[in-house]
Amino acid sequence: MKTKSLIAAIALLTTAGAALAANTEFVDQSNFVSTRTRTEVTDEMTQSAANGQIARNTEFVDQANFVSTRTRAEVIAELRQAAANGQIARNTEAVDQSNFVSTKTRGQVRTEVIQATKSKVASIGG
Numbered sequence: 001m002k003t004k005s006l007i008a009a010i011a012l013l014t015t016a017g018a019a020l021a022a023n024t025e026f027v028d029q030s031n032f033v034s035t036r037t038r039t040e041v042t043d044e045m046t047q048s049a050a051n052g053q054i055a056r057n058t059e060f061v062d063q064a065n066f067v068s069t070r071t072r073a074e075v076i077a078e079l080r081q082a083a084a085n086g087q088i089a090r091n092t093e094a095v096d097q098s099n100f101v102s103t104k105t106r107g108q109v110r111t112e113v114i115q116a117t118k119s120k121v122a123s124i125g126g
Helices: 002-022 038-050 072-084 106-119
Strands: none
Touching: none
C-alpha cells in the first residue's frame, strides 16, 4: 500500500513539475531602477486600499445597467473578422501590442478607472 502511495506521489510531482516548467513567461527586471523607496510604495498601497482603489478577488463589474451601442449581429461580425485577420489570441498566444498607441495618458486612464470603480460604471471610455 505504501508503495502505491509513493508511486502516485512521484507521478503527481513529476506532472506538476512538467506543468510548471511549461510556463516560460519571464520578464527580465534585472536592469530595473526604482524611483521610490519600499516605504513610499507601501504607503501608496495602503492609501490606495483605504480609498478603495485596489481591485480585490471578490469584486465584479456590475453590468446590470450596461447598454450596448452595437447589435448582436455587429458584434458577431466583428468577432468573425478579427478571427479571420488572426487578431484573437489563442491559448498561450501573445497579442503583439508593440505598435499600440494610446490616445490617453496614464493619468487619464487611471482617473477613469478610479471614477468607474467609485461609481461602478460598466463601460469606460468610448
